[in-house]
Amino acid sequence: MSPTDTDALADDLLAYIDASPTPYHAVRETARRLEQAGYRALDERESWTLKPGERVYVTRGDTSIAAFHLGTAPVDRAGFRLVGSHTDSPNLRLKPNAQVAKNGYQQLGVEIYGGVLLHTWTDRDLSLAGRVVLLEGGKPRGHLVDFRKPLLRVPNLAIHLNRGVNTEGLKLNPQEQMVPVLGLESAGAVDLRAMLVKELSKGGVKAEAADILGYDLCLYDLQPSTRSGAHEEFLHAPRLDNLASCHSSLTALLTGPASREATSGVILFDHEEVGSRSAQGAASPFLRTLLERLTLVLSDGKPDAFHRAMAQSFLVSADMAHAVHPNYASLHEPKHQPQMGAGPVIKSNVNQSYATDGESWAYFAALCREAGVTPQHFVTRTDLGCGSTIGPITAGQLGIRTVDVGNPMLSMHSIREMACASDVAAMVAVLRRLFA
Structure with a gap:
């Protein structure tokens, strides 16, 4: 599939969602796609022997999965380029x-x-x-x-x-x-x-x-995912939050360059919707343990290699964003009203419900510019509470630069949610630049 085929990517997202009625099935479908692309499974209970250029994945608890395309440069010099999302939905x-x-x-x-x-x-x-x-x-x-x-x-x-x-x-x-x-x-x-x-x-x-x-x-x-609208521009599906972000990050990883200097990775956590406090949630040591083990076998072996790798790394926390609702526009911050079909949204909150700061915002905006995409911005109204993501949790676990982003959607946390077909390709294009 061409990474620029907008309709094919949107339809592929719907197929991914329909194959993933639960986090268990989402991990199975993700692993199936990884293996089709030449990734092999690693077992956390075994010692790992790895070499640059290999493609591997690890699962935990049957509901969380991490995949890595190992770079040609030592990770303590080139760092990791990571995208984090979550497999669970209300x-x-x-x-x-x-x-x-x-x-x-x-x-x-x-x-x-x-x-x-x-x-x-x-x-x-x-x-x-x-x-x-x-x-x-x-x-x-x-x-x-x-x-x-x-x-x-x-x-x-x-x-x-x-x-x-x-x-x-x-x-x-x-x-x-x-x-x-x-x-x-x-x-x-x-x-x-x-x-x-x-x-x-x-x-x-x-x-x-x-x-x-x-x-x-x-x-x-049981109703299948579908498209609607005068031009079939809308997507109606369950679990768009956050399987849509899982799909975009996975697709970007699989369609990126065959050889890359920095190690690219996607981590799809379970239990984000209930606080991430589990053996395989973002608050667990799952990702940190994986990165430490990869650093041991993909670095110069010095004691501070992991910490140097983290200082060189960047994480995109990808979770769906609120589009402006035409019937409830007054509930949105006036200058921060993302439109469906207008591309990825950078999410900010000064109280750290999102991990975005000026530096990580700029980093993602630069990726958008390289991909020919204009980002949007979301801030919750000052008189309303703000939801959160795996971004602040993962940033706190690793001390890694992090930005919170997502595609705009309506009906979040409904049994059937609504997004825009063209936004799928736009997000994939930007995440591919992260992995380039």
Whole structure:
């Protein structure tokens, strides 16, 4: 695929999203694309033997992945050029003892993961996907599962029973009113574990219900990603925040030059939406450990090599940005209203919700100029709170120069979000300049 083919890149993003209903599937799809491009997997439990020019990747927890195209120059001299994004999105996830029988219905209990726009999950055809951990040979082993069919629904309450809904708003109690319906009790008993075993068998995994030791299962909207608009300029898809940034960084890494002086890397973390505090989140030692190990085998071996490498390095924290909303423009800072279709957004916050400063802003702006792209700027209104990203966390972990950027979008944290097709190619072009 040509890195300048705007429509092909937009369509490829939608295919990437549809193949990635959960962070587990996003990592699997990312690894598949990496291996197609000649990357090989490294195991954190083993010693590494590497040489300049190699292409490698590492996964952790099945939901975070890092890939590196090793440069020709020692990393303590040339540093790392990195892009960080996240694989997770707000959604509904099953509780351990999920099955509920109530008023003649069979339901599944869920927890709310991240800052979900709850009302957007009502009256949707929902399916179930994630990881099931089986006992195999006396040891636990995870397998991915995806039902790929309508299974669940969170039915709305009829207006006749909620007369004020259009004037007072829809108020949903996540414990009581977000419990999806799975079936009718009168239709026969349903065993979730038996359902999982049956679905696993379609992929060639043989097991009994008693073999299931645990699971991590997410609900997702079954409607495929699509394009819309008078000129098909818009993208409608789940999980654009932040699989769109994962796709842009991965595509830039894979379509960059065959040989490069500095080591290029992409790190896709899990758990950003819930604070990044996990074994594979941005607040973990995952990235630092990887960079330390790479420095040991790709530098002059001096004790301060890692610290010199960090001083030479740069990180782009890529997470989607807020486009100005035509129906709520007053909620946006007047001089910082990014437009969809107008290119990447540099995000700033003096209280360090974003890691951007004048130097990192200038660095990214220079990359945009090289790519023939004009960046936009986003600042939250002074009287509103500001969201955050992996940028400040990673900068604090590594002491590395960092800029926060993202493509503009609407409906952030909805079950279906909205972005612009042409922005995909623009971001890829700029990130390719980072890796050049």
